[in-house]
Amino acid sequence: MLSYFLIVVGLLSTASCHSNHHHHAIALARSVVAAASSASSVSVASGQTPAAVANPTASLVGPSAPPLSGVNTATTSQLPDATLTATDPNIPPLSDLTSGLPSSVTPIFTFTAQLGAPGPFPGAPPLPTTTLDRSKYPSPTQNAPTDHPLMSEWLKELEGHQIPDIPPNTNNSECALNPEAARDASRCWWTCGGCTNPTDIVTCNDKDTWGLTFDDGPSPFTPTEENLNATFFAIAGNIYWFNEIAVEAYLQGHQLALHTWHHQYMTTLTTEEVVAEIGFARMMMKDVFGVTPSYWRPPYGDVDERVRAIALAMGMQTIIWTRNPSTLDQFDTNDWRIPAGQVTGPQAFQQFEAILTNASVLNTGFIVLEHDLYPQTVDFAVGYTLPTALASTNPTFTLKPVIECLHLPMSEAYNETRTQPLPQFVTSWHGEFINVAEIVTQSNSNLTTSSSGGDGDGSGSSSEGSSGSSSGSSPLSVSLSNVILAAVVSILAVALKS
C-alpha cells in the first residue's frame, strides 16, 4: 500500500511541477477567489426565481438512501435548463458536471507545511515539529481496529459519563429497516425524523447566515485557498494521505473538525468501534495540527443518544446540518449524487435553490452539507452554489465556518485553546446505561489475550476492524483509491491535452 502511495505521490508531484501546466494547477485557487470576489459571477439565464420543487416523502430516509429529498427526478422536463455557466472559464458549465470527470480541475500539490510554523489564530500553538509518523496508525482504508493498546485508555474516558445502552442498529442504518429503533423516540436517532439533543448544533445563530461545511476531505480538490472560510469535516483516513492539504486548510483560517477514521454509520457500530473511530481520528488530527477538534460530524448524520454521549465523553460536540422544521427535508445539496451519477448538475442546483428559499423562512441561520472529496462537488460549490449565495441581494447571505456562525472565536474550536467547557449531556433515553468499568476490564483482558505476540504498536493490524454490518452501500463510502484514481486520471487528462 505504501509503495502504491509513493508512486501516486510521485505522479502527482511530477504533474504539478510541470511548468506548462502551472496555470491548471492554480485554477482551483483562482476560481475560488473569483467566486468569492466577483459575487455576481453566475449568470442565470432562465431567471433567478428558484423553482418550487415537489417534495417526496423524505422524512424517513437517511442521507445515504434514495429517493432524493426535494429533487424531482421523475420527469426531467420539469427541471431548469442546463444554462448556468460560471464566469470562471476553468469551471465547466453546470450541465457538464456529471459522473464523468471534468478535466478542468487539477489537484494542487504545492503546499508543504513548515514544521513548527505559527498557528493560524490568536492563542493557537505552533504546528508540530515532527513529520507525520504513519506507522503509528492502522490502515486508513479499513475501520479503526478495536484491539489496539490505546483502546483501554480511550474507553476509560467514558467513565463517569452516562452512555445509553442502545443496541447498535442493524440493516445498514436505514429507518425502514430498523423499525424498532425508528419508533423509539428516546433513542433520538437523527436519521429517522431529525431528532436532536440540546447539545447538537444544527443551525447558525443569525438569520441568513450560512454555516459553510465540506465533508469527507482532505482530497487533492479541497478548496483551501479561498476568500471564504469554511468548516471541513475531515476523514482521518484521508488526512493520512493528504495531511499537507489539511494543514494548508487549517493555516488558511478554516475550521477543521472530526469526521471519524473511516466514515462508517456510527449507530451500527459497537461502543468499542465508535470509540476507535473517534480515537484514531482525534489522535491523527492532534499529530497533524497540534490541536484537537472539539467538534465532529457523524458520517451521514447518523447519530443517536449512545453515539452522541460517547462522542461528548471523548471531547466532541455534534454538528449536523439543518432540516426544514416542517418537512424535515435536509439542507443537503446532494452534490455527492453528481459524481455518483444519480443527479445532474442542474438537478443538484435546483435542490440548492430550494435550500436557499427555505432558509428564508427560518428564524435562525442554517448549515448546509457539501463535499470536497470529488472535483465535481468542488466545481459545483466554487462555480455555482457559493457565487449564487454571494450574489443574492434580497436576502444577503453571510457565509462562515460553523464555529464563527455560533459567535465563537476560532480558538473555541479546539480542546487545547478553548476557554468554555463542552456542554453537559442530558438525555431523553429511558433504558439502561452502559457499564463502562465492565467494558474497560473486558478490553484489557481482550488485549492481554490478543497481544501475546508483543505487537505493542498495533500498526496496520486491523483484521477485525470491519464491522460487517455497515460495510459498503453508499456512493460516498470513502474510498481512497477512488480519490487517487481521480487525481491520476485528471492529471493524465491534462497531460494528454497538451
Ligand SMILES: *[C@@H]1O[C@H](CO)[C@@H](O)[C@H](O)[C@H]1NC(C)=O
Ligand atoms: C422547502 O420547503 C418546501 C415547502 O415547505 C418543501 O416542499 C421543500 O421540500 C423544501 N425543500 C428543502 C430542501 O428543504
Ligand SMILES: *[C@@H]1O[C@H](CO)[C@@H](O)[C@H](O)[C@H]1NC(C)=O
Ligand atoms: C432488519 O430488516 C428486516 C427487514 O428487511 C426486518 O425484518 C428486521 O426486523 C430488521 N432488524 C432490525 C433489528 O430491525
Ligand SMILES: *[C@@H]1O[C@H](CO)[C@@H](O)[C@H](O)[C@H]1NC(C)=O
Ligand atoms: C479566514 O481566516 C483567516 C485566518 O484567521 C483570516 O485572516 C481571513 O480574514 C479569514 N477570511 C475571511 C473571509 O474571513
Ligand SMILES: *[C@@H]1O[C@H](CO)[C@@H](O)[C@H](O)[C@H]1NC(C)=O
Ligand atoms: C482537553 O484538554 C484538557 C486539558 O485542558 C485535557 O485534560 C483533556 O484530556 C483534553 N481532552 C482531549 C479530548 O484532548
Ligand SMILES: *[C@@H]1O[C@H](CO)[C@@H](O)[C@H](O)[C@H]1NC(C)=O
Ligand atoms: C472483547 O472480546 C469479546 C469477544 O470477542 C467481544 O465481544 C467484546 O466486544 C470485546 N470487548 C472489547 C472492549 O474489546
